[in-house]
Amino acid sequence: MVNFDFLKFFSFRDILDIIAVSFFIYMVIHFLKITRGLQILKGLAFIGSFWILAEFLGLRTLSWIFDKFWAVGLFSLVVIFQPEIRKALSRIGQKTHVVGIKFVEERIVERIVRACSFLSERQIGALIVIERGQNIEGLLEGCVSIDSIVSVELLITIFDPLTPLHDGAVIIKGDRIAFASCILPLSKSTELPKKYGTRHRAALGIAEESDAIAVVVSEETGEISVAVDEKFYRNLDPETLKNLLFKELGINHA
Secondary structure (H helix, E strand, C coil): CCCCCCHCCCCHHHHHHHHHHHHHHHHHHHHHCCCCCCHHHHHHHHHHHHHHHHHCCCCCHHHHHHHHHHHHHHHHHHHHHHHHHHHHHHHHHHHHCEEECCCCCCCCHHHHHHHHHHHHCCCCEEEEEEECCEEEHHHHHHEEEEEEEHHHHHHHHHHCCCCCCCEEEEEEEEEEEEEEEEECCCCCCCCCCCCHHHHHHHHHHHHHCCCEEEEEECCCCCCEEEEEEEEECCCCCCHHHHHHHHHHHCCCCC
């Protein structure tokens, strides 16, 4: 029989404090896991152990050096993790700028899939970003405003190599093509195979920085991929692509 009498020594504030600290520790560990943090943390742990040993052995000069190192250590960490910190703060800022879920209808998804299938068969490169809850305009550069209904013909035309708008991303908001020829933030992930080029890094980059869905068609192989929630799905056939988009957009399909 488990005895819970010890709980009477904890107030509601104490329990809330424990939960908050646990969540903070979890976020720190998650941050270290998805960045270079674990490798750097191992290095810092080694230096810290060496410092303790120097203090224990009374090595004054070495201890003095470590004392000075600690004085600039925090500043050094900020410099080392500057890209990761900037990205984390950017994501927090983006999450506070919620404009409401863009309701993408089933017919819009089917048009996107048909266009991607056509482009894939002819190995024409494409990058289509579907905005969801977050406004991603602050992450885009060099866009050309389109503001047109989503149609298979227009998507194919935009990515035709002979058109001036083909080299960039198309942004879809709800049932409208909002922008074309957009430049997206590139992912620095080392997990993405080297065979994937700028389009794929841009797709993963926007998925890392926001909740948007990015569909990529490779011009080298015709392979269709999707980046969403920092995940990358590769080599999708049209039916799998459609089902994945339905799932991520919350579309109930019989």
